[in-house]
Amino acid sequence: MTNVSSPILTRTARPDQMFPALTPAQIARVGAHGHVRPIRRGDVLFEPGDHKVPFFVITKGGIEIVRPDGVTETPIVVHGAGQFTGEVNMISGRRSLVRGRVTESGELIELDHDRFLDLVQTDSELSEIFMRAFILRRVELIANGLGDVVLVGSRHCAGTLRVKEFLTRNGHPYAYIDVERDDSVQTLLDRFHVGMTDMPVLICRGELVLRNPQNREIADCLGFNDDIDETQVRDLVIVGAGPSGLAAAVYAASEGLDVLVIESNAPGGQAGSSSKIENYLGFPAGVSGQELASRAYTQAQKFGAQLMIAKGATRLTCDRKPYAVEIENGPRIPARAVIIATGADYRKLSLDNLAQFEGTGVYYGATFIEAQLCRGEEVVIIGGGNSAGQAAVFLAQTARRVHMLVRSGGLAESMSRYLIRRIETNPAIVLRTHTEVTTLEGDYQVRRVSWRDRQTGAVETHDIGHVFVMTGASPTTGWLHDCVALDGRGFVKTGPDLSSDDLATAQWPLARAPHLLETSLPGVFAVGDVRGGNIKRVASAVGEGSIAVAFVHQVLHE
Ligand SMILES: Cc1cc2nc3c(=O)[nH]c(=O)nc-3n(C[C@H](O)[C@H](O)[C@H](O)COP(=O)(O)OP(=O)(O)OC[C@H]3O[C@@H](n4cnc5c(N)ncnc54)[C@H](O)[C@@H]3O)c2cc1C
Numbered sequence: 001m002t003n004v005s006s007p008i009l010t011r012t013a014r015p016d017q018m019f020p021a022l023t024p025a026q027i028a029r030v031g032a033h034g035h036v037r038p039i040r041r042g043d044v045l046f047e048p049g050d051h052k053v054p055f056f057v058i059t060k061g062g063i064e065i066v067r068p069d070g071v072t073e074t075p076i077v078v079h080g081a082g083q084f085t086g087e088v089n090m091i092s093g094r095r096s097l098v099r100g101r102v103t104e105s106g107e108l109i110e111l112d113h114d115r116f117l118d119l120v121q122t123d124s125e126l127s128e129i130f131m132r133a134f135i136l137r138r139v140e141l142i143a144n145g146l147g148d149v150v151l152v153g154s155r156h157c158a159g160t161l162r163v164k165e166f167l168t169r170n171g172h173p174y175a176y177i178d179v180e181r182d183d184s185v186q187t188l189l190d191r192f193h194v195g196m197t198d199m200p201v202l203i204c205r206g207e208l209v210l211r212n213p214q215n216r217e218i219a220d221c222l223g224f225n226d227d228i229d230e231t232q233v234r235d236l237v238i239v240g241a242g243p244s245g246l247a248a249a250v251y252a253a254s255e256g257l258d259v260l261v262i263e264s265n266a267p268g269g270q271a272g273s274s275s276k277i278e279n280y281l282g283f284p285a286g287v288s289g290q291e292l293a294s295r296a297y298t299q300a301q302k303f304g305a306q307l308m309i310a311k312g313a314t315r316l317t318c319d320r321k322p323y324a325v326e327i328e329n330g331p332r333i334p335a336r337a338v339i340i341a342t343g344a345d346y347r348k349l350s351l352d353n354l355a356q357f358e359g360t361g362v363y364y365g366a367t368f369i370e371a372q373l374c375r376g377e378e379v380v381i382i383g384g385g386n387s388a389g390q391a392a393v394f395l396a397q398t399a400r401r402v403h404m405l406v407r408s409g410g411l412a413e414s415m416s417r418y419l420i421r422r423i424e425t426n427p428a429i430v431l432r433t434h435t436e437v438t439t440l441e442g443d444y445q446v447r448r449v450s451w452r453d454r455q456t457g458a459v460e461t462h463d464i465g466h467v468f469v470m471t472g473a474s475p476t477t478g479w480l481h482d483c484v485a486l487d488g489r490g491f492v493k494t495g496p497d498l499s500s501d502d503l504a505t506a507q508w509p510l511a512r513a514p515h516l517l518e519t520s521l522p523g524v525f526a527v528g529d530v531r532g533g534n535i536k537r538v539a540s541a542v543g544e545g546s547i548a549v550a551f552v553h554q555v556l557h558e
Contacts, residue, residue: 018136020129021082022057027109029126030057030084033119034111039063045085045100048148049205051226052093052113053100056085061106065098067146069206074146078103084130087137088171090116091301095205095223097141097148097173120302127302135298138171147173149222152189153200154179155373156445158359159212160200164369166215169266170309171294172222196444215265219310228308230331234260236552237325237335239313240476242269243538244528245341246296247545252552253303260333261305262325264312268293269343270473270529271538273365274387275394279416280538290367292538313342318483318521337552340480340492340519340526341545344473344536349382351440361446362467366391371398374466378403380449382437383470384411389419391468396428403464405435405451440467475530484519484526491532494519515551517544523555 022030039045039061046053048068056063062080066073076098079085085100093113111119120127141147149167151174153160167174179186179199194201198211204221219225236252238245241263252259271277274289283292300307308327317324317332324332346364348354354362363370366381375398381388384406396402404423410433411420423429434454441448442465450461475491485493485502493502495516506520517525525548528534528541 014136017132018140019077019079019083020133021080022084022126022129023082026126026129027057027059027082029123030111030119031109033115034109036107037110038107039102039105041102041105043102045102046096047099048096050096051223053086053090053096054113055090055111055116056100057109058083059107059109061102061108062104063100063108064103065100067098073099076141076146081106084133086130087134087141088298090130090134091120091298093227095148095226097146117302117304121304131298131302135295138173141173142171145173145175147175148205149174150177150203151175151200152177152179152185152203154196156180156360157196157199161359161369161373162215163200163202163213163218165367166218166266166310168369169268169272169290169293170219170224171297215310224309225311228260228306230327230333232258233322233334233336234258235335235556236260236337236339236549237262237323237333238339238341239325239479240264240269240341240343240528240530241267241297241307242341242343242528242541243271243293243296244343244541244545245269245339246293246300247542248339248341248527248548249300249305249307249545250296250303251546251549253300253305255549255553257549257552257556259300259305260335261300261307262311262313262327262333263307263309264328266309267297267307270365270387271541273367274538275366275368275371275390277538278390278418288367289538313479316480316483316524318524321523323521323524337523337555338525339545339548339552340477340484340524340530341528341541342476342479343529343541344475346469346473347471349437349469349471351437353440357440357442357446357467360444361442361465362440362469364469366394366468366470370466370468371395374399376400377466378462378464379466379468380405380437380451380464381468381470382406383472384408384414385470385472386414386416386419388468388470389415389423391470392429393419393422393426395468396426399428399466402429403451403462404429404431405437406431406433407436407454409433437467473529477530484521484524487532489532491534492519492526492530493532494526497533515554517548518551518555522558523552525551 064078065076202210235257236259238261241261249261271289272293276286278286311327313325314328315326322334324334326332378401379399380403382405392402438452439450446465449464452459527544527548
């Protein structure tokens with residue numbers, strides 16, 4: 001067997017899991033799904049940018065995986081007999097990031113993308129080996145910045161933070177150059193008249209230079225949505241890829257439905273911005289929202305669900321069947337059933353200059369990326385709910401001091417007791433009750449924050465550059481227009497919550513009552529935070545997403 005020697009492998013702690021060799025019995029099971037192909041030294045099996053690259057198991061000889069970069073190549077790994085190619089893209093069918101070239105003539109087994117998906121859906125032992133290896137390989141690519149994207153930006157630029165978050169939440173590897181730490185890059189940008197308003201600059205697949213690109217442009221350039229047929233009538237269209245939408249996608253696709261998920265930003269929803277979820281069943285040490293979401297995303301794709309990234313639904317066409325979900329600047333996607341999983345939007349502070357500082361001192365999530373920005377500095381957290389509490393505990397690990405501002409007299413009514421205890425016992429966290437932010441001052445980023453004691457009227461101003469707004473959220477239902485009944489706060493009404501008046505107004509056409517989680521429109525369901533009466537937790541979002549699929553089956557057979 002050709003042994004593996006590469007910079008990545010020498011650095012990794014888990015080579016046996018990342019680059020395992022299959023047993024003869026396992027190779028025989030793969031062989032039953034594919035065909036044998038001879039290989040000759042120098043043959044190129046796939047190139048960066050290739051779609052739906054086949055899956056290869058080497059039975060004799062060797063293949064090297066390299067990342068071409070202009071004239072040079074970065075060696076990643078060499079696979080020998082018994083080993084297999086691929087990383088997360090093998091599941092999603094997205095473009096390859098690397099080149100695969102034969103280093104030693106021999107033979108391999110080749111499976112095209114669809115046959116490979118058949119194999120992972122039917123052979124649980126192989127599925128586990130492949131999944132683990134692919135995810136570990138992708139993590140290693142990300143850690144080494146070995147993607148097809150170079151991001152040039154500044155830590156003081158909101159766009160840079162947005163693009164970093166978008167790439168990270170899509171699990172896409174990228175290299176980052178900070179202009180403030182690299183003078184030569186700044187000089188180069190000046191030469192090409194790239195000003196602050198053009199930042200960040202994204203060099204996509206070594207070809208396109210995108211100036212301050214929207215997430216949609218990045219998704220287009222990286223081919224995130226290339227394989228989606230927008231004209232196909234789907235069994236189920238799910239709008240929103242937070243925990244509820246992803247759960248629905250996993251259950252529906254695994255039960256054989258043809259599923260498309262439409263997501264206006266990146267998978268994960270609010271949970272994706274949570275630094276650590278400690279109360280989700282099965283994760284006693286907690287799990288980051290990002291990790292949970294990326295696992296769910298891969299799982300949904302493994303079962304054949306498709307995800308459309310960075311495309312928001314703008315309207316539900318509900319006056320005829322099949323229904324259709326309209327996409328911004330795009331087509332209408334026809335659907336026999338629809339699940340509304342669009343969650344909620346963060347509530348904002350009513351400060352005139354808030355938008356000026358969003359991403360440059362005002363944040364709505366506290367993840368590893370934000371924690372790095374305020375390492376060793378003072379931060380303000382606004383809000384007294386669980387998300388504010390988690391952020392306080394998380395940021396207190398790296399920030400010098402965390403000022404926690406709540407308008408009420410305490411945390412007891414709004415926060416879990418375990419979090420209250422951690423806040424009370426953490427010397428880095430200062431809880432300020434009856435307090436609200438009055439002004440933010442700064443230039444291109446927040447420099448000073450003032451707050452007022454609502455009881456005494458006393459105002460304090462501090463030189464603080466980071467404000468985390470964690471004041472709850474309101475439902476994302478604007479795109480539904482008048483298609484479904486909403487409650488007084490704008491949340492979608494479902495099942496037993498729909499009154500006979502609601503059903504009469506909606507002209508409910510069926511003899512049966514709406515199913516649990518079904519809206520006032522037959523075959524259209526609502527799950528997770530967007531639903532009236534929902535408990536705003538990851539577990540309930542996941543539970544509702546999975547339960548709804550059982551009712552989708554019933555509706556499709558009606
Ligand atoms: C910082 C933070 C920490 C949290 N910590 C915890 C915790 O520890 N434990 C816990 O149980 N819960 C926690 N929560 C709550 C939990 O994350 C939410 O209850 C859960 O994410 C709700 O899931 P959802 O799928 O219903 O909606 P969301 O997570 O809101 O996802 C909705 C998705 O829909 C997309 N979308 C919206 N509109 C459109 C459109 N028109 N077209 C297409 N897509 C659209 C959004 O981009 C988003 O990705 C936390 C929340 C936050 C903000």
